[in-house]
Amino acid sequence: MVRNDWICGEYVQTRSGEIVDALQQHVMITVTAVAVGFVLSFALALVARHWTRLAVVVLSSSTVLYTVPSLAMFALLFPITGLSSTTVIVGLVLYSLVILVRGMLTGLNGIPADVREAAVGMGYGPFRLLTKVEIPLAMPTIIAALRVATVSTVAMTTLGIIVGHGGLGSLIKRGLDTDFKPEVLTASVLVVVLALVADLLLVGVQRLATPWRQAVS
Amino acid sequence: MDEFVDAIRWLGDPAHWSGAAGVPARFAEHMWLTGVSLLIVCGVAVPVGLWLGHIGRGGTVAINVSNIGRAVPTFAALALLFMTPLRLSDWTVIIALVVFGLPPVLTNTYVGMREVDRDAVDAARGMGMGARQVVWKVELPLAMPLIMNGVRLAAVQIVATATVAALVAGGGLGRIITAGFGRGDRPQMIAGAILVAVLALLVEAVMEFAQRRTDPMRRVQRRPLTERAAAI
Numbered sequence: 001m002v003r004n005d006w007i008c009g010e011y012v013q014t015r016s017g018e019i020v021d022a023l024q025q026h027v028m029i030t031v032t033a034v035a036v037g038f039v040l041s042f043a044l045a046l047v048a049r050h051w052t053r054l055a056v057v058v059l060s061s062s063t064v065l066y067t068v069p070s071l072a073m074f075a076l077l078f079p080i081t082g083l084s085s086t087t088v089i090v091g092l093v094l095y096s097l098v099i100l101v102r103g104m105l106t107g108l109n110g111i112p113a114d115v116r117e118a119a120v121g122m123g124y125g126p127f128r129l130l131t132k133v134e135i136p137l138a139m140p141t142i143i144a145a146l147r148v149a150t151v152s153t154v155a156m157t158t159l160g161i162i163v164g165h166g167g168l169g170s171l172i173k174r175g176l177d178t179d180f181k182p183e184v185l186t187a188s189v190l191v192v193v194l195a196l197v198a199d200l201l202l203v204g205v206q207r208l209a210t211p212w213r214q215a216v217s
Numbered sequence: 218m219d220e221f222v223d224a225i226r227w228l229g230d231p232a233h234w235s236g237a238a239g240v241p242a243r244f245a246e247h248m249w250l251t252g253v254s255l256l257i258v259c260g261v262a263v264p265v266g267l268w269l270g271h272i273g274r275g276g277t278v279a280i281n282v283s284n285i286g287r288a289v290p291t292f293a294a295l296a297l298l299f300m301t302p303l304r305l306s307d308w309t310v311i312i313a314l315v316v317f318g319l320p321p322v323l324t325n326t327y328v329g330m331r332e333v334d335r336d337a338v339d340a341a342r343g344m345g346m347g348a349r350q351v352v353w354k355v356e357l358p359l360a361m362p363l364i365m366n367g368v369r370l371a372a373v374q375i376v377a378t379a380t381v382a383a384l385v386a387g388g389g390l391g392r393i394i395t396a397g398f399g400r401g402d403r404p405q406m407i408a409g410a411i412l413v414a415v416l417a418l419l420v421e422a423v424m425e426f427a428q429r430r431t432d433p434m435r436r437v438q439r440r441p442l443t444e445r446a447a448a449i
Contacts, residue, residue, distance in 0.1 A: 067421045068414045069377035071384065075394050075410035079220035079403070148287070155290035159381065162398055172296045176385060181300050188293035195288040 008182035015183075019171065023190060025085070026167025029157050030198070033089045034150050037096030044097070045104035046130075058101060066098040070159050078163045088160035095156065096149040103145020107138030136210070143206040147199055154195040168194075224407035233408075238396070240412065246388035247416065250307065250379045251372070254314035258371050261315075262322035263364060270330020270360070271352055279327040286320040291378045295385045310379065310387045317378050318371040325367025329360030358433040365431050369424035376417050390416060 012019065048055035068076075073091045081087040111134055119133045135142075158169030166173065168187040175183030207214065227233060234240050269275040295313050299305040333356045341355045383391025393409030396402075429435060 064418065064421075067373055067417050069380045069391075069417055071377075071380045071391060071394060072410040072413035072417070075398070075406050076414065079407060151288050155288060158290045158292045159384075161292075162384070162394065169290075169292060172293055173384070176296050176299065179300070184293075184296050184300055188290070188297055191290050191293055192288055199288075 004179070004181050006181050006185050011180075011182040012186060019186065019190070022168050022171050022187065023194070025165065026154070026157055026169075026191070026194065029085055029088050029092070029160065029165065029167055030150070030153050030194075033092035033153050033157075034096060034146070036089070037093045037100055037149065037153075038146065040093065041097055041100035041104055044101050045108065048101070048105060049108060055105065059105075062094075062098040062101060065094050070095065070156050071162055074160060074162050083164045085160070085165040087163045088157065088165050091160075092153050092156060096153055099145050099149040099152070103148075104138070104142055107141030107145075108134055110141065111137050139209050140206065140213070143202055143209070147202045150198045150202060151195045154191060154198060158191060220403055220407055223404035224411060227404040227408040228411070233405075238392070240390075240393070243388065243390045243392055244412075244416070246392075247376070247379055247390045250310055250314060250382070250387070250389055251375050251420075254311050254318055254375050254379075255368070255372055257311070257315050258318035258322055258375070259368060262319050262367075262371075263326055266323045266326025266364075266367075267330060267352065267357065267360075270327045271348075271356065273331065276327060276331070279323050282320050282323060286317060291317055291381045292384060295378075295382055295387070299385045305382075305386050307388070310382045313382070314375045314378050318375045321370035321374065322364070322367040325363045325370070326360065329363030329367075330356055332363070333359045362428060362432045362434075365424070365428035369421065369428055372420050372424050373417060376413075376420050380413050 044058055048058050065073075070091060073094065074087055077087045077091050081090060115133060115137065116129065119129050124133065157167050158172060160166035161169040161173045164170075168191050171187035172184050175181070175187065228240075236242065266279065269279055291313070294316070295305075295310070298309050298313055301309075303309045337355055337359065338351060341351050346354065379387070379389045380391035380394070383389055383393075383395045390409060390413045393412065394406050395409075397404070397406030397409055
């Protein structure tokens with residue numbers, strides 16, 4: 001190939017297989033990391049709500065983890081989990097915990113005591129209180145945190161290239177090494193588009209999960 | 218676990234502590250890139266944030282800027298910059314670091330200025346202070362904890378982004394990780410990661426200390442942070 005333009009239809013056509021593979025890997029890593037992070041955070045938030053001391057420990061240790069740059073985090077994890085996508089996923093889960101646990105605790109602690117008392121007065125047990133009252137009311141804050149975590153996870157997945165599993169990051173790295181502009185630009189644009197699509201999907205989820213908010217406004 | 222022991226051994230080898238690719242040289246590069254970028258970020262974002270916060274306009278812009286910044290991967294931004302005719306010099310890296318450092322400082326400065334107690338501002342005006350005095354003597358000192366919070370977030374972000382620059386051929390401690398990865402030298406890769414992590418935690422600790430020192434209310438008993446957040 002002689003030309004090295006930023007935009008190259010031929011590249012996209014001839015290498016569509018590779019691009020789709022990288023995109024799939026990227027989506028798989030991101031979705032797994034966010035899903036695992038979400039479940040773990042939820043469990044941690046529920047436990048931390050009852051043990052305030054544990055909450056302090058969880059929040060401060062996860063903040064320390066968050067300070068470690070992701071490239072260093074993947075490099076530190078790989079002796080344990082090897083050159084696999086697991087290394088990337090574990091690193092991303094650790095980062096998402098900071099954002100998600102904090103968001104969930106803020107959401108759950110922000111519920112007015114009156115509402116909780118009213119529900120208890122109506123005979124709600126702890127489980128029904130949580131699922132029917134607290135989670136729905138905390139939903140906007142939880143989803144806001146989930147959006148932040150998802151968008152930054154999509155972006156950070158590219159750095160998984162340091163252990164050989166970076167999804168679209170692999171294409172960026174190879175384009176960089178071979179000085180091939182369309183590969184770098186195509187992959188970069190796809191990462192941003194992926195982040196925006198994920199964000200929009202979560203906005204949609206929030207609308208479906210909190211129908212009463214539309215009814216009021 | 219053996220690999221961590223090897224990494225510690227790598228760090229103990231004096232051969233890795235001299236020359237252009239040695240730890241001190243890479244550390245100096247990292248600090249130079251981070252320091253210059255952080256200075257530029259503060260020089261630009263603090264005045265703009267103070268001004269926007271003082272007149273109380275442009276809030277959505279100040280906040281949306283930081284949301285967009287999160288969606289752009291630092292690696293992609295650095296790679297694209299590298300492929301422009303600028304190539305990757307120290308200054309192109311610094312441009313990227315500044316771009317990623319601006320949002321937290323801008324947002325926090327703006328929010329800090331907006332959250333200054335209006336009564337305090339009214340009292341200052343009532344005492345005959347002009348706009349300049351209100352900004353310098355009342356609003357700025359009271360907004361200081363949040364401004365410094367923004368600077369701290371920016372510093373951590375810049376240290377991390379400077380590490381990523383090594384993946385694109387920039388300097389800094391990240392280079393030790395990528396060089397180790399490139400030639401399959403796992404102890405070196407882990408040693409580099411340890412150095413980067415230690416640097417990031419040190420920067421965080423220093424900035425947190427600075428944040429405490431610049432808080433004008435530090436000697437006053439404060440309500441716990443969560444309570445304050447709820448009050449806002």
